[in-house]
Amino acid sequence: MLTGMLSIWALSYIDYFGRVPVLPNGNDNTAFLFAVILAGMALSAAGIARMLNHGKSHPEVIEAPGEAKSDD
Template sequence: MFSRVKKYLRPKWMCKVRRNAMDMLPKVYGPRGTIMLGKGIICLCFGFAYIGVLKTAPSPGLDLVIRIMPLPLWGVLWFIAGFMLIAAAFRVDHSRALGMLTAMLSIWALSYIDYFGRVPVLPNGNDNTAFLFAAILAGMALSAAGIARMLNHGKSHPEIIVAPGEATSDD
C-alpha cells in the first residue's frame, strides 16, 4: 500500500528525468565488469601508495622493481592499469587490462621472491616473510590471468562473449 502512495507522490517529470539520466550513463558489464572495477580499485590503491604522495620508506622487497624503474613511475603504471581496468568494466574485451595487471603483479611477486632468496633471515634475527607477500601477489596474478582466460575465450567461442541480455545462437 505504501508503495502505491509513494508512486503517486513522486512527480512524473522526475521519473522521466531519472530514467533518461540512467540511460545515458554507461553500464557496468555485468559480473565481469564488477570484477574489473574491484581490480581497478586495487591498482589505484597501489598507485597512491607508490606515486610519492605518501611519505613512507619503500619496502625492502622492492629492490628488483626499483632497479627496473623508480617507484613513482611504478605508481603511474599502477594508475594506468587501474584506469584500464575501470574502462574495461564497461566493455566486452578485458584482455589488455588484465594482461597488464598480470604482468605487473608477476614482476612485483618476483621482486619479493628475489628479496627472500637473498635475505632469508633479517638483520634483527627474524625470519623474512617476503615470500608471503610474493605468494599473495602471485595468487592475484594467477587470478587475473585465469579471469582473462575465462572471460575472453577468443574467436573459437563467440557464443560465450555476448552482452548481458543478448540472445545467443542457442535461443
C-alpha cells in the same frame, strides 16, 4: 598487463627473500608469503582475463537445444 605486473612484483619478493633470508633484527624474512599471495593474484587475474576474452566463437558449430544431427 595486470598479470605481468603482479608476476614481476612476486618475483621481486622472491629475489628479496633469496638475498636476505634473515632480517637485520633477527626475525625471519616472510617475503615469500607475499610472493605466494601475489602469484595467486596473478593467476586469478589471468583466469579472469581468459574468461572475459575467450576468443572467437563459431556459431555454425553450435547446435540449437533439442536439435539432433542427422546424416541424411
